[in-house]
Amino acid sequence: MINRDGVYNQGDQGELVRLVKETESLLALEREVNEQLRDNEKIYRSLLETSPDAIIISDINDRIIMANHQAAVIYGTENKDFLVGKNSIDFFVPEDRERARKDFGMILQNGSTKIARYSILKAESTPCQVEINTSLILGRRGRPKALVSIYRDISGHMSAQKERELASLDRFNLVGQVAAGIGHEIRNPMTTVRGLLQVLKGKKGCRHFMEYYDIMIAELDRANSIITEFLTVAVSKPADLKWTNLNNIIRLLYPRMIGEAVHSGKSITLITGQIPDLELNEKEIMQLIFNLVRNGLEAMEPGGELTIRTYSERGGVALTVKDQGKGIEPELIDKIGTPFFTTKEMGTGLGLAVCHGVAARHGAVIGVETGSAGTTFLVHFKNEGTGPC
Template sequence: MNNTIKKWLFPKQITRRVYVNVVLVVVMHTLLLTGLVHIGFFKKERYERKLDMLSAIQQMESQYPARANEYITAYQAGKITKAELEWQMHRVLQPVANQFSELYPNIDFGYYSNDLQQIVAAAENSQSYIRVFAYSYKLPEPSREEADCLGTRDPRRLLGFDIQGETDTYRYNQFWDEPTMYALRPLYHDQQIVAYAWAAVHRSSINRAIILRTMEIVSVEFIFALTFLMAARRIYHQMKREIKGFVLTALGMSEAAKAVQKDKENVLPEIELLLEKVSADSQEIAKVSEQLSLETGQRVRAEEDMVHIFSLTNDVLCIIDESGIIRRHNPALERLLGLPEEQIVNHSLFEFISNREEEKNIEGSALVSGAFETLLQSRQGEQRLIAWNMVRSGENIYASGRDITEVRRIEREMARLDRLSLTAQTAAGIAHEIRNPLTAVRGYLQLLQLKQECAAAGSYFKIMIEEIDRANGIITEFLSLSRTQIADLRRGNLNRAIESIAPLMGANAGSLILELGDVPDVLFGEKEFRQVLLNLVKNGFEASGHDQKVTVRTFAEDDAVVLQVQDQGPGIPPDVLSKLGTPFFTTKDTGTGLGLAVCFNIIAAHGAELKIDTGKSGTTFAIRFPLIQQDD
């Protein structure tokens, strides 16, 4: 039985599958339409009843007799009893409820008194008919339970909730709930709610009308569906015969072309020319298919080669559209940005550019000109300088980018060293020529300072000697610029060297913080190291201001020992940062501009690397000393 049903619902023949699908579609359409029609009538009936109720209770408010308020006032004043108030309210309000019951059949109307806490008037009229096709049907009377509910005059049973404080409220309950919906409107006297006008519709007055309306539409739909299924069955059998004849004819052609000529009666006239064309072109199709197979194989192999090249190159390769959206990229871009593929594809290339002004220039012209350099910022905040070359092809732009960050850094370092070397050579040449006369002048000034007749000018001699000593200090710094090697390069520990000069560094204003990690030994000149560290700490305190902190930190990182000097100053402006280390460049009023130049020269002589990280919260100078190699 199950196999029979399965074969009928899931046949192998295409004609039968089409027929079964048509039957299922028609049946599902009929069932769906039945449900939609029923729901539509259901909503329509309730919507119309809701409008009737809201309109009616608004009119009931306007026709609320003034005498009722007079009775309520008398009751509140103690002039009449509760029973008298109930009788008088029922006498004046019941006619109004009856009037609206006649105007709106199958809707219950009434008034509820706040003082009596009960319904004082209620009316119903269930004499209503509905016409379906050529027949009229009478809607049923309310059930005994519903009639009893009206008789109790309990608003909580009749209306389903406490009506205190509600106004113009209606509700759709579940399909078989009672009442189906209700509406309320408060009645005021002396700015107080004294009564409510209410209306309610019961399920018995709606459900049968909805069902009869639904059956009227569904009957017509069923007749149309049955007619359509009969026509579909006829077309199915006709198509089955035609396709079977076509298949038999086609098989005959494939086995022997002569059979077609002898038995043309079995070939459909519409496909006779088609079968002849297929037979004639079969060999040509086979040749073309073989050629396409070869070309496809070559293209697949070429594409695989390009994918390997695309993935293995260290240069960034990507395909972007005219608006800069990245459509495809190689793994080099993921490594550069430190982001996964889903955070790069379908994102704009300009999102990863760190300089907004640079982004505007690129958007305006670079995508057209095809070559530019820009800074990309990775997820870790590192900025890399990329040289781009772009080629446009149709709507796509093919871009290749090479990381030239290190190249530019080396170029800048070489230029700085060239300037430093030239300055050092010049300084070394003139330093000796200046120092000898200064030494002689200093000696004679000391002799004059000791003579009695020159005692009155002793303060002047002291100032001149101090200025000569300052000039000698500048000459010493000149000579330091000419040193390209460390004279006493020894193995040692940076932490011990820092701790030995910590009291001297702490003599500056402010607070010195040491965060010394466990680091291995490195090769360094202790005298030169002390000079660099003292200079950087002194500059840090000067930049941070009074009572600020300067932190000296050491730690091991990969193949180096890192020394950091971090201050809490306002940071270094970009135009000043690019000139740091240039001889005679200074932002101080009394500086010579040689301190950092000497420090940079000493760091380079150690084979160390210097990195400066600056911002609004301070500046950090980081020096990376290479570890001692095993053969050292």
């Protein structure tokens, strides 16, 4: 060692060798650690780059620090550095910016993870639906350092779902057309058989088979009503459209609805609002309303009240049919309206399918809200504002 007077102390040679060796092994360890870190970084980078999801890391002020290749693709560019330094919020559609800012703020505050859907602006400002899973990265001393957001483009999912819906509609139209063709070929002989059964039922010698005749006639009537409902779905042209008021159609139907309700010990309340005329096929709309009303009545215990409402809404007119039944099980929601799907012993499973067919032909949309207190079916009619002068 060199002493305070700058004189080298011979006796410390052993110590010197030991120090050199120690330094060498420390340097080797540092090299190894650095290599390890480089390897780890390579692994993380390749994970980042090969991820099928877009990944964006932004600082606590929402400024983008890093983005992977897929993120660049989502924003319609090949250059991922294009995103670095920009504010991540600016890439959301204006309506979603405040919500995104709030969500990110909450994550920074609570350290929670959030998955939410937003619309972002892709290249050329085309909006795109994404699901973003955001979580917090903590820095030294546990301070929030950055947010890592994994974006998944879900606009493709939606169009795939739409495609499935359209495909099923196509199939249904085809089946409907075939049914329309053979419908009356089946119905005519059925009418003959029903008539003859009625005659036989009245004959003296057949009296003790009365019960069987009733069953046969009831079954024929059920088959007949299936065909009638099915044929309504099969009509795909909006025939006989007339400018008329939905309230008038409901009033025409009211006595029939009340008859059905009273018969089963239930009541109906009608609340008609001020609504403009619409271009409607009266017969079809009657069938739509009646099917919804019948379902509502069937869903309730005696004493239940069904409420039918009409009102003007932005861009159109709404009709709602609200019951006090037990609601629809969540797992059945997607199934109802599929032709022949029924949970009723004597159901045809065609009522809602008819409603959807009628609504589609009128450019209307049917929605449903359901819970343990009851179900509301909502029909939204568009009003293009081109009524008769």
